[in-house]
Amino acid sequence: MEITILAFEGMTPLDAVGPFEVLGRLPGAQVSIAARESGPQRSAGGSLALLADYALTEVAQPDILLVPGGPGADALTKDTQVTDWVGRVHEKTLWTVSVCTGALVLGAAGVLRGLRVTTHWRAMNAISSYGAEAVDKRVVLDGKVITCAGVSSGIDMALQLAAKLSGEETARAIQLAIEYAPEPPFDSGRMERANEREQKLARYGLNQP
Amino acid sequence: MEITILAFEGMTPLDAVGPFEVLGRLPGAQVSIAARESGPQRSAGGSLALLADYALTEVAQPDILLVPGGPGADALTKDTQVTDWVGRVHEKTLWTVSVCTGALVLGAAGVLRGLRVTTHWRAMNAISSYGAEAVDKRVVLDGKVITCAGVSSGIDMALQLAAKLSGEETARAIQLAIEYAPEPPFDSGRMERANEREQKLARYGLNQP
Numbered sequence: 001m002e003i004t005i006l007a008f009e010g011m012t013p014l015d016a017v018g019p020f021e022v023l024g025r026l027p028g029a030q031v032s033i034a035a036r037e038s039g040p041q042r043s044a045g046g047s048l049a050l051l052a053d054y055a056l057t058e059v060a061q062p063d064i065l066l067v068p069g070g071p072g073a074d075a076l077t078k079d080t081q082v083t084d085w086v087g088r089v090h091e092k093t094l095w096t097v098s099v100c101t102g103a104l105v106l107g108a109a110g111v112l113r114g115l116r117v118t119t120h121w122r123a124m125n126a127i128s129s130y131g132a133e134a135v136d137k138r139v140v141l142d143g144k145v146i147t148c149a150g151v152s153s154g155i156d157m158a159l160q161l162a163a164k165l166s167g168e169e170t171a172r173a174i175q176l177a178i179e180y181a182p183e184p185p186f187d188s189g190r191m192e193r194a195n196e197r198e199q200k201l202a203r204y205g206l207n208q209p
Numbered sequence: 210m211e212i213t214i215l216a217f218e219g220m221t222p223l224d225a226v227g228p229f230e231v232l233g234r235l236p237g238a239q240v241s242i243a244a245r246e247s248g249p250q251r252s253a254g255g256s257l258a259l260l261a262d263y264a265l266t267e268v269a270q271p272d273i274l275l276v277p278g279g280p281g282a283d284a285l286t287k288d289t290q291v292t293d294w295v296g297r298v299h300e301k302t303l304w305t306v307s308v309c310t311g312a313l314v315l316g317a318a319g320v321l322r323g324l325r326v327t328t329h330w331r332a333m334n335a336i337s338s339y340g341a342e343a344v345d346k347r348v349v350l351d352g353k354v355i356t357c358a359g360v361s362s363g364i365d366m367a368l369q370l371a372a373k374l375s376g377e378e379t380a381r382a383i384q385l386a387i388e389y390a391p392e393p394p395f396d397s398g399r400m401e402r403a404n405e406r407e408q409k410l411a412r413y414g415l416n417q418p
Contacts, residue, residue: 014387017226020257021360031256040260047240048229049260051249100388120388138392150388151230152364159394172397173410178223179309179329179359181398182391183347185368188381189390201382 001165003031004062006086006105007041007052010072014151015099016050019066022158025174026166034059036082044071056085064161065093068154069100069120077108087111095161097146099154103127106145115142120150121191122203152189155180210374212240213271215295215314216250216261219281223360224308225259228275231367234383235375243268245291253280265294273370274302277363278309278329286317296320304370306355308363312336315354324351329359330400331412361398364389 003023005016016033024031035041035052042049067086076082086109090096098106103119106112107130117132118124118140127134139148139157148157159180163171188194194202212232214225225242233240244250244261251258276295285291295318299305307315312328315321316339326341327333327349336343348357348366357366368389372380397403403411 012230013226014223014230017222017257020252021221021223024252024254024256031254033257043229043233045233045240047233047262048226048242049262051258051260053256053258138390150386152387152389152391155361156392156394163394168395169407170410172395172403173407173414175393175395175397176400176403176407176411177359178361179398180361180391180393181347181396181402182361182389182393183365184384184389184391185365185372186377186381186384187390188384189388191385193390194381194385198378198382198385201379202385205382 001026001028001030001064002060002062003029003064003066004059005031005033006065006067007033007035007050008072008076009041010044010070010075011041011050011068012070012100012151013043013048013050015068015070015102015154016066018152018154019097019099019158021178022155022162022174023064025177026162026170032059036079056082061092062089063094065089065096067098067102067105069098069102069104073101073104076105083109093144095144095146097157097161099148099157100150103147106147107132111145115145116140117142117145117147118149119147122150210235210237210239210273211269211271212238212273212275213268214240214242214275214277216242216244216259216277217281217285218250219253219279219284220250220259220277221279221309221360222252222257222259224277224279224311224363225275227361227363228306228308228367230387231364231371231383232273234386235371235379241268245288265291270301271298272303274298274305276307276311276314278307278311278313282310282313285314292318302353304353304355306366306370308357308366309359312356313339315356316341320354324354325349326351326354326356327358328356331359
């Protein structure tokens, strides 16, 4: 089973690496990290780089395409070389998946028209412009397209997908292998649970919005 | 605030990238990825590489040292060039932190003697050989040393540390920025919640144990 993760400059590394740790453990999984051009793809702040081992032109048809998000996703939506590739590859995937604002890239590729989808709270309005219906859920499946909320939600999504691909027992074992029994120290992971000041900080205030 | 993440061959990328997404957003944080030698550091299966921008010899004294785990951690415990560096740097850190079996590297560096610590369930026995007391908790603080459980626990740990470094409001805002409101699809993230077959799969059966 070929799994391709689309990497890019300004990506949010956890969007890719969370699902990687789940899907990469599936029996028979072959993961490749690909980008417009091969080489290091840096996070928005520049301090962490994932290496894309392949250029998109080198990637055979993947069974699963995963598009992470991040501040760089906006630029990617305007890169027709990338969006054309996404649209073409999507025709033959088993599953096409986005994490966070990776959904915008799927939208720009025409993949989301008429579908129920989700994305990071920051992009819930923007995603509607691609003909999709934004749904306030952490993980949304519609046909063979799976979208999920911001950044950390990719782990939840990937475990659901793992169960579909290899059965619940295997997915449960992977959840144990990565010891995913979360104990978030705060309850602020959803917009409606954060206060106004925290919302403002999350939107505008931190180093890497 | 200088944060150094020690990367290595055979690391588990999520151990590093989970905390990176939290700590890297702190106001004033400067994250550097460093390894014995600079260059790509691959996951155990080889399919995902984080780029180490620095060799250890190029790293100035970090305020926070973070050591991720992974199957490659065992080899690292025997690499005295690395463990000597960890021990020396630890003397002047504000916080020395491990995720998963990164605790074994701290142990080999002599950092854990007499401390209460935790690690991946796989290494709970091994960690005791370094003079540490293994505690069955997701995140354990003892003095300036923080250890946490397997892989995904680094996110919980880093949010706790973020609150100590920059206050609870900032930490809560970061939790919102990464939309960390987990919805694990199963309850198998802890050994005692998984059945015998799932435990066996997690220990021996998957691609990348």
